[in-house]
Amino acid sequence: MKPLLRLFAVLALLAFAPLAAAQSCSIDTQSLQFGVQQGLPTGQIDMTTTIVVSCPRGIGAIITGYNVCVSIDAGSGSGSTVADRRMSLASPAGSFRYQLYTDGAHSQVFGNTAATGVNVTFPWLDGTPSRSIVVHGRVPANQNGQAVGTYTSQLTVTMYEQGALFGTPASCGNAPAATRTFQASLQLQPSCTITAQPLDFGVYSPTAARDGATNLSVTCTRNGAWSLALDGGSVAGDVNNRRMRLGAGPATINYQLYSNAARTSVWGAAAICPPGVSCLGTGAAQSVPVYGRVPAGQGAKASGTYVDTVTATVTY
Incomplete structure:
Protein backbone atom coordinates (compact mmCIF):
# COMPACT_ATOMS: atom_id res chain seq x y z
CA MET A 1 0.00 0.00 0.00
CA LYS A 2 2.77 2.48 0.85
CA PRO A 3 4.29 2.55 -2.70
CA LEU A 4 0.83 3.34 -4.13
CA LEU A 5 0.35 6.19 -1.69
CA ARG A 6 3.71 7.62 -2.61
CA LEU A 7 2.90 7.39 -6.31
CA PHE A 8 -0.41 9.18 -5.77
CA ALA A 9 1.33 11.87 -3.79
CA VAL A 10 3.78 12.46 -6.62
CA LEU A 11 0.93 12.74 -9.13
CA ALA A 12 -0.91 15.18 -6.90
CA LEU A 13 2.15 17.37 -6.71
CA LEU A 14 2.54 17.33 -10.48
CA ALA A 15 -1.11 18.03 -11.20
CA PHE A 16 -0.99 21.80 -10.92
CA ALA A 17 2.68 22.40 -11.55
CA PRO A 18 3.25 24.97 -14.32
CA LEU A 19 5.00 23.68 -17.43
CA ALA A 20 8.50 24.98 -17.89
CA ALA A 21 8.65 23.75 -21.46
CA ALA A 22 8.79 25.99 -24.53
CA PRO A 190 -13.09 59.08 -55.73
CA SER A 191 -16.53 60.57 -55.91
CA CYS A 192 -17.62 63.86 -57.47
CA THR A 193 -20.60 66.20 -57.47
CA ILE A 194 -21.37 68.96 -59.93
CA THR A 195 -23.59 72.04 -59.91
CA ALA A 196 -24.29 74.54 -62.71
CA GLN A 197 -25.40 78.13 -63.22
CA PRO A 198 -27.43 79.35 -66.24
CA LEU A 199 -25.62 80.85 -69.21
CA ASP A 200 -27.43 84.07 -70.17
CA PHE A 201 -26.62 85.52 -73.61
CA GLY A 202 -28.67 88.62 -72.95
CA VAL A 203 -30.64 90.24 -75.80
CA TYR A 204 -30.38 88.67 -79.25
CA SER A 205 -29.01 90.73 -82.15
CA PRO A 206 -29.46 89.52 -85.75
CA THR A 207 -26.35 91.40 -86.85
CA ALA A 208 -23.84 90.89 -84.01
CA ALA A 209 -22.51 87.87 -82.17
CA ARG A 210 -23.47 87.57 -78.52
CA ASP A 211 -20.93 86.04 -76.10
CA GLY A 212 -21.72 84.72 -72.66
CA ALA A 213 -20.06 82.62 -69.96
CA THR A 214 -20.97 80.69 -66.87
CA ASN A 215 -19.28 78.45 -64.32
CA LEU A 216 -19.75 74.85 -63.31
CA SER A 217 -18.72 73.82 -59.81
CA VAL A 218 -17.05 70.40 -59.46
CA THR A 219 -16.27 68.91 -56.05
CA CYS A 220 -14.22 65.70 -56.04
CA THR A 221 -12.41 63.59 -53.47
CA ARG A 222 -8.86 64.82 -52.91
CA ASN A 223 -6.38 63.49 -55.47
CA GLY A 224 -9.12 61.94 -57.59
CA ALA A 225 -8.77 62.68 -61.31
CA TRP A 226 -11.86 63.88 -63.15
CA SER A 227 -12.99 65.11 -66.58
CA LEU A 228 -16.09 66.83 -67.91
CA ALA A 229 -18.41 66.44 -70.91
CA LEU A 230 -21.30 68.58 -72.22
CA ASP A 231 -24.01 66.96 -74.31
CA GLY A 232 -25.75 68.36 -77.41
CA GLY A 233 -28.66 69.83 -75.45
CA SER A 234 -32.34 69.01 -75.24
CA VAL A 235 -33.30 70.84 -78.46
CA ALA A 236 -30.88 69.57 -81.12
CA GLY A 237 -29.02 66.78 -79.30
CA ASP A 238 -26.01 67.60 -81.48
CA VAL A 239 -22.80 69.06 -80.00
CA ASN A 240 -21.88 70.47 -83.41
CA ASN A 241 -25.24 72.18 -83.94
CA ARG A 242 -26.54 73.39 -80.60
CA ARG A 243 -29.80 75.35 -80.67
CA MET A 244 -32.12 77.16 -78.27
CA ARG A 245 -35.88 77.01 -78.87
CA LEU A 246 -38.72 79.43 -78.25
CA GLY A 247 -41.31 77.50 -76.26
CA ALA A 248 -42.54 74.37 -78.05
CA GLY A 249 -42.59 75.96 -81.51
CA PRO A 250 -40.22 75.74 -84.46
CA ALA A 251 -38.29 78.97 -83.83
CA THR A 252 -34.68 78.36 -82.80
CA ILE A 253 -31.39 80.25 -82.39
CA ASN A 254 -28.04 78.61 -83.02
CA TYR A 255 -25.32 78.84 -80.37
CA GLN A 256 -22.17 76.99 -79.31
CA LEU A 257 -20.26 76.14 -76.11
CA TYR A 258 -16.48 76.22 -75.80
CA SER A 259 -13.84 75.15 -73.28
CA ASN A 260 -11.56 78.15 -73.92
CA ALA A 261 -12.06 81.89 -73.74
CA ALA A 262 -11.01 82.34 -77.37
CA ARG A 263 -14.01 80.17 -78.30
CA THR A 264 -12.06 77.97 -80.66
CA SER A 265 -12.47 74.58 -78.91
CA VAL A 266 -16.01 73.24 -78.99
CA TRP A 267 -16.91 71.49 -75.76
CA GLY A 268 -18.49 68.21 -76.79
CA ALA A 269 -19.71 64.89 -75.45
CA ALA A 270 -16.18 63.50 -75.06
CA ALA A 271 -15.00 64.11 -71.49
CA ILE A 272 -12.02 66.49 -71.29
CA CYS A 273 -9.98 68.40 -68.77
CA PRO A 274 -10.64 72.01 -69.83
CA PRO A 275 -7.70 74.38 -70.31
CA GLY A 276 -6.45 76.18 -67.23
CA VAL A 277 -8.23 73.85 -64.81
CA SER A 278 -6.54 71.31 -62.53
CA CYS A 279 -8.69 68.23 -62.97
CA LEU A 280 -7.50 66.68 -59.73
CA GLY A 281 -9.88 66.75 -56.80
CA THR A 282 -9.07 68.91 -53.80
CA GLY A 283 -12.01 67.98 -51.59
CA ALA A 284 -13.38 71.49 -52.16
CA ALA A 285 -15.40 73.03 -55.00
CA GLN A 286 -13.44 73.81 -58.18
CA SER A 287 -14.79 76.43 -60.58
CA VAL A 288 -14.91 75.45 -64.26
CA PRO A 289 -15.69 78.18 -66.81
CA VAL A 290 -17.90 77.48 -69.82
CA TYR A 291 -17.82 79.95 -72.73
CA GLY A 292 -20.73 80.43 -75.11
CA ARG A 293 -21.41 82.29 -78.33
CA VAL A 294 -24.48 83.07 -80.40
CA PRO A 295 -23.15 83.72 -83.93
CA ALA A 296 -24.29 86.72 -85.94
CA GLY A 297 -26.24 86.58 -89.19
CA GLN A 298 -29.19 84.43 -88.11
CA GLY A 299 -31.78 86.98 -89.23
CA ALA A 300 -34.86 88.24 -87.44
CA LYS A 301 -36.37 86.01 -84.76
CA ALA A 302 -39.70 85.97 -82.98
CA SER A 303 -39.52 87.73 -79.64
CA GLY A 304 -39.39 85.71 -76.45
CA THR A 305 -36.99 83.64 -74.36
CA TYR A 306 -35.07 80.90 -76.15
CA VAL A 307 -33.89 77.99 -73.99
CA ASP A 308 -31.83 74.84 -74.25
CA THR A 309 -30.95 72.42 -71.44
CA VAL A 310 -27.42 71.02 -71.53
CA THR A 311 -26.35 68.10 -69.35
CA ALA A 312 -22.86 68.26 -67.88
CA THR A 313 -21.35 64.90 -66.89
CA VAL A 314 -18.31 64.54 -64.66
CA THR A 315 -16.30 61.34 -65.05
CA TYR A 316 -13.97 60.13 -62.28
Whole structure:
Protein backbone atom coordinates (compact mmCIF):
# COMPACT_ATOMS: atom_id res chain seq x y z
CA MET A 1 0.00 0.00 0.00
CA LYS A 2 2.77 2.48 0.85
CA PRO A 3 4.29 2.55 -2.70
CA LEU A 4 0.83 3.34 -4.13
CA LEU A 5 0.35 6.19 -1.69
CA ARG A 6 3.71 7.62 -2.61
CA LEU A 7 2.90 7.39 -6.31
CA PHE A 8 -0.41 9.18 -5.77
CA ALA A 9 1.33 11.87 -3.79
CA VAL A 10 3.78 12.46 -6.62
CA LEU A 11 0.93 12.74 -9.13
CA ALA A 12 -0.91 15.18 -6.90
CA LEU A 13 2.15 17.37 -6.71
CA LEU A 14 2.54 17.33 -10.48
CA ALA A 15 -1.11 18.03 -11.20
CA PHE A 16 -0.99 21.80 -10.92
CA ALA A 17 2.68 22.40 -11.55
CA PRO A 18 3.25 24.97 -14.32
CA LEU A 19 5.00 23.68 -17.43
CA ALA A 20 8.50 24.98 -17.89
CA ALA A 21 8.65 23.75 -21.46
CA ALA A 22 8.79 25.99 -24.53
CA GLN A 23 5.71 27.36 -26.29
CA SER A 24 3.02 24.74 -26.87
CA CYS A 25 0.17 26.82 -28.30
CA SER A 26 0.08 28.89 -31.50
CA ILE A 27 -1.95 31.71 -33.08
CA ASP A 28 -3.13 32.38 -36.60
CA THR A 29 -4.47 35.67 -37.99
CA GLN A 30 -6.42 37.00 -40.97
CA SER A 31 -6.54 40.46 -42.51
CA LEU A 32 -9.19 43.00 -41.53
CA GLN A 33 -10.59 44.55 -44.69
CA PHE A 34 -12.92 47.51 -44.32
CA GLY A 35 -13.59 47.35 -48.06
CA VAL A 36 -14.12 50.25 -50.46
CA GLN A 37 -15.32 53.71 -49.43
CA GLN A 38 -16.75 55.66 -52.37
CA GLY A 39 -16.13 59.32 -51.69
CA LEU A 40 -16.41 61.25 -48.44
CA PRO A 41 -17.48 61.77 -45.75
CA THR A 42 -17.32 58.19 -44.51
CA GLY A 43 -20.27 56.28 -43.23
CA GLN A 44 -19.74 54.02 -40.24
CA ILE A 45 -18.05 50.79 -41.36
CA ASP A 46 -18.11 47.69 -39.15
CA MET A 47 -16.11 44.60 -40.08
CA THR A 48 -14.63 41.62 -38.22
CA THR A 49 -11.64 39.32 -38.42
CA THR A 50 -10.63 36.23 -36.44
CA ILE A 51 -7.63 35.18 -34.39
CA VAL A 52 -7.39 31.39 -33.92
CA VAL A 53 -5.58 30.05 -30.85
CA SER A 54 -4.54 26.39 -31.07
CA CYS A 55 -3.10 24.21 -28.31
CA PRO A 56 -2.02 20.53 -28.38
CA ARG A 57 -4.97 18.29 -27.60
CA GLY A 58 -3.83 14.88 -28.82
CA ILE A 59 -3.26 11.73 -26.79
CA GLY A 60 -0.89 12.59 -23.98
CA ALA A 61 -1.27 16.35 -24.47
CA ILE A 62 -4.87 16.41 -23.24
CA ILE A 63 -3.67 16.02 -19.65
CA THR A 64 -2.25 19.56 -19.90
CA GLY A 65 -4.41 22.63 -19.38
CA TYR A 66 -3.57 26.04 -20.88
CA ASN A 67 -4.43 29.62 -20.08
CA VAL A 68 -3.83 31.92 -23.08
CA CYS A 69 -4.18 35.68 -23.52
CA VAL A 70 -4.02 37.58 -26.80
CA SER A 71 -3.29 41.31 -27.27
CA ILE A 72 -3.04 43.63 -30.30
CA ASP A 73 -0.68 46.60 -30.55
CA ALA A 74 -1.44 50.11 -31.84
CA GLY A 75 -0.44 49.25 -35.41
CA SER A 76 1.87 50.92 -37.88
CA GLY A 77 -0.49 53.71 -39.01
CA SER A 78 0.98 57.18 -38.75
CA GLY A 79 0.19 58.65 -35.32
CA SER A 80 -1.61 55.48 -34.23
CA THR A 81 -2.12 54.68 -30.54
CA VAL A 82 -4.14 51.94 -28.88
CA ALA A 83 -6.73 54.54 -27.88
CA ASP A 84 -6.78 56.12 -31.35
CA ARG A 85 -5.76 53.60 -34.00
CA ARG A 86 -5.05 54.86 -37.53
CA MET A 87 -4.67 53.47 -41.04
CA SER A 88 -2.41 55.68 -43.14
CA LEU A 89 -1.52 56.55 -46.71
CA ALA A 90 2.12 57.36 -47.48
CA SER A 91 1.62 59.85 -50.32
CA PRO A 92 -0.04 62.21 -50.00
CA ALA A 93 0.17 61.75 -46.25
CA GLY A 94 -3.15 61.09 -44.55
CA SER A 95 -4.98 58.70 -42.26
CA PHE A 96 -8.34 57.23 -41.32
CA ARG A 97 -9.30 56.68 -37.69
CA TYR A 98 -10.54 53.21 -36.73
CA GLN A 99 -10.70 51.04 -33.64
CA LEU A 100 -10.61 47.36 -32.62
CA TYR A 101 -12.90 45.95 -29.96
CA THR A 102 -13.26 42.68 -28.06
CA ASP A 103 -17.07 42.78 -28.15
CA GLY A 104 -19.80 43.16 -30.73
CA ALA A 105 -21.19 46.19 -28.91
CA HIS A 106 -17.92 47.99 -29.68
CA SER A 107 -17.51 49.09 -26.09
CA GLN A 108 -14.26 47.36 -25.01
CA VAL A 109 -11.10 48.38 -26.87
CA PHE A 110 -8.80 45.46 -27.75
CA GLY A 111 -5.69 46.35 -25.75
CA ASN A 112 -1.97 45.72 -26.15
CA THR A 113 -1.33 43.85 -22.88
CA ALA A 114 -2.35 40.46 -21.50
CA ALA A 115 -4.72 42.18 -19.08
CA THR A 116 -6.46 44.32 -21.75
CA GLY A 117 -6.70 41.69 -24.47
CA VAL A 118 -8.78 38.50 -24.64
CA ASN A 119 -8.33 35.43 -22.43
CA VAL A 120 -9.14 31.84 -23.45
CA THR A 121 -8.56 28.57 -21.60
CA PHE A 122 -8.01 24.95 -22.61
CA PRO A 123 -8.94 22.89 -19.52
CA TRP A 124 -7.16 19.56 -19.13
CA LEU A 125 -9.17 16.63 -20.52
CA ASP A 126 -10.90 19.08 -22.91
CA GLY A 127 -10.11 17.80 -26.38
CA THR A 128 -11.12 20.93 -28.34
CA PRO A 129 -7.90 21.95 -30.14
CA SER A 130 -8.65 25.62 -30.92
CA ARG A 131 -10.51 28.73 -29.85
CA SER A 132 -11.59 31.53 -32.20
CA ILE A 133 -11.37 35.14 -31.02
CA VAL A 134 -13.47 37.61 -33.00
CA VAL A 135 -11.91 41.05 -33.46
CA HIS A 136 -14.56 43.71 -34.07
CA GLY A 137 -13.35 46.63 -36.18
CA ARG A 138 -15.06 49.98 -36.71
CA VAL A 139 -14.31 53.00 -38.90
CA PRO A 140 -16.25 55.95 -37.41
CA ALA A 141 -18.53 58.02 -39.62
CA ASN A 142 -18.05 61.61 -40.84
CA GLN A 143 -14.34 61.51 -41.64
CA ASN A 144 -13.47 63.94 -44.41
CA GLY A 145 -10.57 65.43 -46.37
CA GLN A 146 -8.60 62.26 -47.11
CA ALA A 147 -7.00 61.61 -50.50
CA VAL A 148 -7.82 58.73 -52.82
CA GLY A 149 -5.77 55.58 -52.14
CA THR A 150 -5.44 52.46 -49.97
CA TYR A 151 -4.95 53.11 -46.26
CA THR A 152 -3.25 50.38 -44.21
CA SER A 153 -1.91 49.49 -40.79
CA GLN A 154 0.22 46.47 -39.85
CA LEU A 155 -0.80 45.13 -36.44
CA THR A 156 1.09 42.72 -34.20
CA VAL A 157 -0.80 40.10 -32.19
CA THR A 158 1.00 38.83 -29.08
CA MET A 159 0.15 35.58 -27.30
CA TYR A 160 0.84 34.96 -23.59
CA GLU A 161 0.62 31.35 -22.43
CA GLN A 162 0.89 29.21 -19.34
CA GLY A 163 0.26 25.46 -19.14
CA ALA A 164 -0.02 22.95 -16.30
CA LEU A 165 -0.35 19.18 -16.02
CA PHE A 166 -3.68 17.92 -14.72
CA GLY A 167 -5.09 21.43 -14.31
CA THR A 168 -5.61 24.89 -15.78
CA PRO A 169 -3.35 27.77 -14.69
CA ALA A 170 -5.06 30.70 -13.02
CA SER A 171 -3.49 33.22 -15.43
CA CYS A 172 -1.70 33.44 -18.75
CA GLY A 173 1.26 35.29 -17.29
CA ASN A 174 2.94 38.35 -18.74
CA ALA A 175 5.72 36.82 -20.85
CA PRO A 176 5.08 36.91 -24.62
CA ALA A 177 5.14 33.41 -26.08
CA ALA A 178 4.48 34.12 -29.78
CA THR A 179 3.57 36.92 -32.19
CA ARG A 180 1.80 37.16 -35.54
CA THR A 181 0.86 40.11 -37.73
CA PHE A 182 -2.18 41.07 -39.76
CA GLN A 183 -3.18 44.09 -41.85
CA ALA A 184 -6.13 46.44 -41.51
CA SER A 185 -7.01 48.25 -44.74
CA LEU A 186 -9.51 50.62 -46.32
CA GLN A 187 -9.60 51.70 -49.97
CA LEU A 188 -10.89 55.19 -50.72
CA GLN A 189 -12.17 55.69 -54.26
CA PRO A 190 -13.09 59.08 -55.73
CA SER A 191 -16.53 60.57 -55.91
CA CYS A 192 -17.62 63.86 -57.47
CA THR A 193 -20.60 66.20 -57.47
CA ILE A 194 -21.37 68.96 -59.93
CA THR A 195 -23.59 72.04 -59.91
CA ALA A 196 -24.29 74.54 -62.71
CA GLN A 197 -25.40 78.13 -63.22
CA PRO A 198 -27.43 79.35 -66.24
CA LEU A 199 -25.62 80.85 -69.21
CA ASP A 200 -27.43 84.07 -70.17
CA PHE A 201 -26.62 85.52 -73.61
CA GLY A 202 -28.67 88.62 -72.95
CA VAL A 203 -30.64 90.24 -75.80
CA TYR A 204 -30.38 88.67 -79.25
CA SER A 205 -29.01 90.73 -82.15
CA PRO A 206 -29.46 89.52 -85.75
CA THR A 207 -26.35 91.40 -86.85
CA ALA A 208 -23.84 90.89 -84.01
CA ALA A 209 -22.51 87.87 -82.17
CA ARG A 210 -23.47 87.57 -78.52
CA ASP A 211 -20.93 86.04 -76.10
CA GLY A 212 -21.72 84.72 -72.66
CA ALA A 213 -20.06 82.62 -69.96
CA THR A 214 -20.97 80.69 -66.87
CA ASN A 215 -19.28 78.45 -64.32
CA LEU A 216 -19.75 74.85 -63.31
CA SER A 217 -18.72 73.82 -59.81
CA VAL A 218 -17.05 70.40 -59.46
CA THR A 219 -16.27 68.91 -56.05
CA CYS A 220 -14.22 65.70 -56.04
CA THR A 221 -12.41 63.59 -53.47
CA ARG A 222 -8.86 64.82 -52.91
CA ASN A 223 -6.38 63.49 -55.47
CA GLY A 224 -9.12 61.94 -57.59
CA ALA A 225 -8.77 62.68 -61.31
CA TRP A 226 -11.86 63.88 -63.15
CA SER A 227 -12.99 65.11 -66.58
CA LEU A 228 -16.09 66.83 -67.91
CA ALA A 229 -18.41 66.44 -70.91
CA LEU A 230 -21.30 68.58 -72.22
CA ASP A 231 -24.01 66.96 -74.31
CA GLY A 232 -25.75 68.36 -77.41
CA GLY A 233 -28.66 69.83 -75.45
CA SER A 234 -32.34 69.01 -75.24
CA VAL A 235 -33.30 70.84 -78.46
CA ALA A 236 -30.88 69.57 -81.12
CA GLY A 237 -29.02 66.78 -79.30
CA ASP A 238 -26.01 67.60 -81.48
CA VAL A 239 -22.80 69.06 -80.00
CA ASN A 240 -21.88 70.47 -83.41
CA ASN A 241 -25.24 72.18 -83.94
CA ARG A 242 -26.54 73.39 -80.60
CA ARG A 243 -29.80 75.35 -80.67
CA MET A 244 -32.12 77.16 -78.27
CA ARG A 245 -35.88 77.01 -78.87
CA LEU A 246 -38.72 79.43 -78.25
CA GLY A 247 -41.31 77.50 -76.26
CA ALA A 248 -42.54 74.37 -78.05
CA GLY A 249 -42.59 75.96 -81.51
CA PRO A 250 -40.22 75.74 -84.46
CA ALA A 251 -38.29 78.97 -83.83
CA THR A 252 -34.68 78.36 -82.80
CA ILE A 253 -31.39 80.25 -82.39
CA ASN A 254 -28.04 78.61 -83.02
CA TYR A 255 -25.32 78.84 -80.37
CA GLN A 256 -22.17 76.99 -79.31
CA LEU A 257 -20.26 76.14 -76.11
CA TYR A 258 -16.48 76.22 -75.80
CA SER A 259 -13.84 75.15 -73.28
CA ASN A 260 -11.56 78.15 -73.92
CA ALA A 261 -12.06 81.89 -73.74
CA ALA A 262 -11.01 82.34 -77.37
CA ARG A 263 -14.01 80.17 -78.30
CA THR A 264 -12.06 77.97 -80.66
CA SER A 265 -12.47 74.58 -78.91
CA VAL A 266 -16.01 73.24 -78.99
CA TRP A 267 -16.91 71.49 -75.76
CA GLY A 268 -18.49 68.21 -76.79
CA ALA A 269 -19.71 64.89 -75.45
CA ALA A 270 -16.18 63.50 -75.06
CA ALA A 271 -15.00 64.11 -71.49
CA ILE A 272 -12.02 66.49 -71.29
CA CYS A 273 -9.98 68.40 -68.77
CA PRO A 274 -10.64 72.01 -69.83
CA PRO A 275 -7.70 74.38 -70.31
CA GLY A 276 -6.45 76.18 -67.23
CA VAL A 277 -8.23 73.85 -64.81
CA SER A 278 -6.54 71.31 -62.53
CA CYS A 279 -8.69 68.23 -62.97
CA LEU A 280 -7.50 66.68 -59.73
CA GLY A 281 -9.88 66.75 -56.80
CA THR A 282 -9.07 68.91 -53.80
CA GLY A 283 -12.01 67.98 -51.59
CA ALA A 284 -13.38 71.49 -52.16
CA ALA A 285 -15.40 73.03 -55.00
CA GLN A 286 -13.44 73.81 -58.18
CA SER A 287 -14.79 76.43 -60.58
CA VAL A 288 -14.91 75.45 -64.26
CA PRO A 289 -15.69 78.18 -66.81
CA VAL A 290 -17.90 77.48 -69.82
CA TYR A 291 -17.82 79.95 -72.73
CA GLY A 292 -20.73 80.43 -75.11
CA ARG A 293 -21.41 82.29 -78.33
CA VAL A 294 -24.48 83.07 -80.40
CA PRO A 295 -23.15 83.72 -83.93
CA ALA A 296 -24.29 86.72 -85.94
CA GLY A 297 -26.24 86.58 -89.19
CA GLN A 298 -29.19 84.43 -88.11
CA GLY A 299 -31.78 86.98 -89.23
CA ALA A 300 -34.86 88.24 -87.44
CA LYS A 301 -36.37 86.01 -84.76
CA ALA A 302 -39.70 85.97 -82.98
CA SER A 303 -39.52 87.73 -79.64
CA GLY A 304 -39.39 85.71 -76.45
CA THR A 305 -36.99 83.64 -74.36
CA TYR A 306 -35.07 80.90 -76.15
CA VAL A 307 -33.89 77.99 -73.99
CA ASP A 308 -31.83 74.84 -74.25
CA THR A 309 -30.95 72.42 -71.44
CA VAL A 310 -27.42 71.02 -71.53
CA THR A 311 -26.35 68.10 -69.35
CA ALA A 312 -22.86 68.26 -67.88
CA THR A 313 -21.35 64.90 -66.89
CA VAL A 314 -18.31 64.54 -64.66
CA THR A 315 -16.30 61.34 -65.05
CA TYR A 316 -13.97 60.13 -62.28
